[in-house]
Amino acid sequence: MLHTLEERIIVKRSLADCFAYLRDFSTIEQWDPSVVSANKLSPGPVALGCKYQLELKLFGSQHVTMHYTQLALKEQELLVLQGHGVNFSALDTMSFAALDANTTEINYSAKLEFTGISQGILFLLKPMLNRVGKNAAAGLKQALEVPAAPLPRLQNSIADHLILPAVINFGRRGYFQQPRKSHASRMDGKIVAISGPTAGLGLSAACELARLGATLILIGRDKVRLAHSAKEIMAFSGCAKDRLNFYEADFSLLESTAKVARQISADYPKIDVLINNAGALFNEREVTNEGVERSLAVNFLAPMLLTKILNPSLHKDSRVINVVSGGLYTQGLNISDMQYSEKPFNGSKAYARAKRALLTMSKHMETVATVYNMHPGWAATPGLAKSLPTFNKALRNQLRDGRMGADTMVWLASAPELADYQHVRLWFDRQVHAEAVLPGTASTEQDIASLRQWTSEALSQYL
Template sequence: MIRLEEVMTVPRTVQDCYRYLQDFSTAEQWDPGVYRAVKQTPGPVMVGTQFDLLLNSAGRRLPMQYRITRLSPPREIVMQGEAEGLRALDTISLDDAGHGRTRIRYRADFTFTGRVARIEPLLHPWLRRVGRQAVAGLARALTPETQLPGPGLRDRLAHRTLLPAAWSFTERGYLRMTNKGLSHRVDGKTFVITGPTSGLGLATACELARLGARLLLVGRDTARLADAVAHIRDFSGCATTQLEIFEAELSLLSEVERIAPVLQAAAPQLDGLINNAGALFAEHGLTREGQERALAINLLAPWRLMSLLLPQLEAAGGRVINVASGGLYAQALHPQDMQYLDEPYDGSKAYARAKRALVDLTAIAAARVPGVTFHSMHPGWAATPGVAKSLPAFNARLQRWLRDARMGADTIVWLASAPVAAQGSGQFWFDRLPRPTALLPGTDVTPAQRGQLLAFLASLVPSDALLQRLDRPVGTLAQER
């Protein structure tokens, strides 16, 4: 048997640390030796809850199963693990270290069986190194950031040349992140999430529910919303009262107008709006209201929802997170042809142009509405049902390198939950770092284009409250930011 024992002190309360660690599926966030960790037992974590892990082992993925054998909240968690040729007994003890700090003692006893037992002495240094890396990752995950992170020189150069940056859009970029911890509780906070029934929206909802959020889930299909609620509860163990569903067809401004007062009544103070719903269409088509479909769902709906929920967001000092796409890097804004009528239709271009408009609108709002934090982000290349349906060739070619939905949703959850993220209003984010919005010549939004964009939106809803807040000269945006 090999015993590893590490002790750390983190600036978090015992209760916070316990709630983060009892769900051992968070190990994928802090242990670099764990590629994936999934809670297999639905509902709240309790004695008997099982977890499936995929370990990074000498270039291979090794499956391992863990089961909780003892819980003594909030002081101790004991788990037994088993893999081919290996059994483990993990004990996590937590003690109050005073001044809001917690001393964590992590002990792991490894027993090797079969052929692996013959090389046990050789494994000891490797296990000790892996254990120290895991403990260091856990300390980072539980230590609140006090300053916004910034990209290093290598990262900045990569994002000034599109092809190197694009490789980081795969899962390799996510796995290279130093800190993947999502440990900041949001108990008592309320978030609206659009498009929560699959992909990024569902992964975001799962993580925020695990962190204690109350979620107002807006989608177009009641049955799929109900399925999403069941999935979120199984994942997070949250209470039924934390999740509410609202049916709305967000490609129609009339539906946004209808659902907004319902959401206002449900949340007089709103801590976050996550505009995630989006779609890419292969052919040009119009909604019943006469708007090009990609424009309607990817720009008009999030813009109008931001505006209508602005009083509730201001009441709570809330956050808006607009989900965009790395595809916008290849497209400029075309405010003179928002309906995409002047050239042959290209669904990917229409999608990217709408997202670029949304990103720029987010930056304008951040400069003009100081009481609310506005973020836009892109998730990298994630394997979601939407990507598989809209971009089948891209999905097939890059399948082995694509991120899964929880990797793509990481920055969304961090922007919604991390206290430090309130400092970065108006930024465009990728993997928790602020990024440029224009890389190719001619893709940056000019003041004249910005004015045309706002004029177009005003032509649709002249009385829009958010646009009325944006009535200062838009050409001063760079100085204001």
């Protein structure tokens, strides 16, 4: 039994950008509401014969797997893919035409063939299938068109201060409720430096940024793991090896951080985006040989130092993105005990306090770039599994995967609608959120002044 879906989409974006976004069919997870996830199975650049795997939503919580093969790829003109699932197949065709320099027409068709389904059942299914096609077309149009910059929303502030309505969205539920999930804005020619790119959120962000065309500076503490992550990034994005450059640094040691920052600054006189993503939660207190508690060094002092030394390479249109944590909502600054030496050590609290300090100091980073803070929600990362195994196990069905957790990070790095946004805010799921909600966690003017002085003294010998 055959049924054909046909949609015509007009979008305000150049032909080159539209084709670049859609040539990798796995981006369908960002714009088709019926697709839960999509993965490119063939490593490297998209080419004829490229394989994909999709998980589609059915009724309720049921999912079905489809496998697609790239049958045709004519640059800026045509994409054709053949898909197979249980009892059905699909031939998807997308043709492209430029209506003007900034407007593109996309004609999309999906020829569906069902086996083992009667004509009567297919007749009943047609309205649902047609709705799926229209929803996909609407999602694609939204994905490709550039929206206005988001403004702070009262409903977010209310939810944040009520706590529970905000917290329940920290998991994957919140990600799926986002009205927009696409990354369609190219970053060709942009230089992006990212710390902690060897696993978890950093690796997911690096993969997507490379797919968007960025040249990446990968900063991590293990040369072997950096080389392995480079292979993963190339397999995912299809980028060339010369667009990935890695630097080895131990962020628990400020001298190591300063040394690599100076080397990067010398090698790259212009950096467009700096993502301070590296972070770690330590369950035992340990002081480095530089006299700094490890959690404070990795999660606060190292990103502050890295940004300071790289500042000459940043420019007025650069973006600095600090990855913090939803855990900071539970903690305020403790200026009198920054090194967490006066009370029994709690790794989660130390981590949250360090992230609170980074959030607070983000308004005083002394950089020409615009600074953004984001937290990823609850994401399933190797670090979480190691540091908080009980939490990881209890919420394993609710945790976001790496791409979900990294979504706002990539958006902040690439979104053109943020070009004129100059305010330092905390972002979550592409929306501005409150920085403090519990009593005693907001930073006072005295706290901020003391933190600035303490930080300046702690970093002075490394500058």
